[in-house]
Amino acid sequence: MRSWFVVARSRQVGDKPLAVTLLNRPLVIARDREGTLMALDDCCPHRHVPLSLGRMTDDGLQCAYHGWTFRADGRCVSVPGLVPPACAPAARVGSASVMENDGLVWVRLDGHGTTQNGTLPAFLHRLSPSSRRFVWQSTWRARAVDALENFLDAQHTHFVHAGLVRSVQKRNIVEATVSKTPGSIQVDYRGQPTQSGWLYRLFESPREIERAHFCASAAGTAQLEYRYQNGSALYFTLHFSPIDETRVRVHGTLHVENRWAPAWALRLIAWPFLRRVLAQDQAIVEAQQRNRERFRRGEGICSELDLVKPVLDATWLQSSSPCNVVSVVSMSI
Numbered sequence: 001m002r003s004w005f006v007v008a009r010s011r012q013v014g015d016k017p018l019a020v021t022l023l024n025r026p027l028v029i030a031r032d033r034e035g036t037l038m039a040l041d042d043c044c045p046h047r048h049v050p051l052s053l054g055r056m057t058d059d060g061l062q063c064a065y066h067g068w069t070f071r072a073d074g075r076c077v078s079v080p081g082l083v084p085p086a087c088a089p090a091a092r093v094g095s096a097s098v099m100e101n102d103g104l105v106w107v108r109l110d111g112h113g114t115t116q117n118g119t120l121p122a123f124l125h126r127l128s129p130s131s132r133r134f135v136w137q138s139t140w141r142a143r144a145v146d147a148l149e150n151f152l153d154a155q156h157t158h159f160v161h162a163g164l165v166r167s168v169q170k171r172n173i174v175e176a177t178v179s180k181t182p183g184s185i186q187v188d189y190r191g192q193p194t195q196s197g198w199l200y201r202l203f204e205s206p207r208e209i210e211r212a213h214f215c216a217s218a219a220g221t222a223q224l225e226y227r228y229q230n231g232s233a234l235y236f237t238l239h240f241s242p243i244d245e246t247r248v249r250v251h252g253t254l255h256v257e258n259r260w261a262p263a264w265a266l267r268l269i270a271w272p273f274l275r276r277v278l279a280q281d282q283a284i285v286e287a288q289q290r291n292r293e294r295f296r297r298g299e300g301i302c303s304e305l306d307l308v309k310p311v312l313d314a315t316w317l318q319s320s321s322p323c324n325v326v327s328v329v330s331m332s333i
């Protein structure tokens with residue numbers, strides 16, 4: 001897939017190589033002595049031992065079995081014991097593109113080596129590291145496309161998060177401006193400065209706008225942006241990276257701008273509520289996955305309220321792409 005995915009937190013990749021799996025491809029992520037990242041197939045070409053069992057040396061990533069050593073581009077640079085020192089000519093391991101952004105390690109499977117300037121969606125570029133409050137990780141038994149839709153869609157919140165996010169009895173008519181391109185969608189919700197749930201009442205103030213973002217250049221990533229009338233802003237970003245067809249690794253970040261919200265206070269006070277919301281989302285998309293398998297179902301029926309599904313399906317299920325279009329939908333949420 002021609003797209004960037006988050007596979008780890010930056011601080012998880014230190015001296016010890018880290019094993020991850022992205023889209024069925026087992027990789028080892030490691031950092032050389034200069035701090036440069038590498039993403040290699042987690043399989044030594046000599047006798048197929050996982051390279052993630054190895055260690056970093058001054059020359060590169062050294063296999064735990066016979067010590068063959070590999071650079072970030074996958075080249076073997078040392079076969080211990082050969083006299084004179086040399087390398088087996090065909091010894092090379094597959095590599096993927098890797099970079100760091102916002103304290104996270106990103107991998108792109110269709111590229112090679114380290115890159116500094118991967119093409120991430122514009123909505124990620126505005127996040128300043130100083131506004132990042134925490135990173136959360138989990139694994140869900142779900143498809144990425146379903147987890148993304150769940151995160152971006154507002155219509156489930158009255159039921160799955162009743163009382164916490166919204167309530168069925170307290171709906172407002174809002175205007176949703178939907179801007180679509182073949183690989184991206186932005187939905188701007190206007191007309192709902194306040195919200196009925198406890199999360200709003202405890203931690204928010206009147207909103208100017210709520211926005212949902214998705215772009216296929218980081219196909220597992222989606223963001224909810226909340227801008228407030230007092231000039232503050234909050235960005236909740238989830239990164240869903242498929243391990244295989246039915247499991248996703250999830251990384252979540254919260255960025256806060258222009259308001260008092262130290263990390264310790266958020267962890268102590270807001271996190272228990274957010275964790276509950278995330279657990280509710282995980283439970284519903286896992287139930288969806290189990291039942292799709294039980295009934296052997298494909299995609300479901302859509303209504304006009306299913307704003308993000310066509311763009312997500314075009315990216316994840318290769319269905320026909322929507323063209324560039326901006327539309328305004330009235331709905332009650």
Ligand code: FES
Pocket residue numbers: 044045046047048049063064065066067068
């Ligand atoms: S299996 Fe890796 S060096 Fe032999």
Ligand SMILES: [Fe+2]
Pocket residue numbers: 150151156157160161277281
């Ligand atoms: Fe939700």
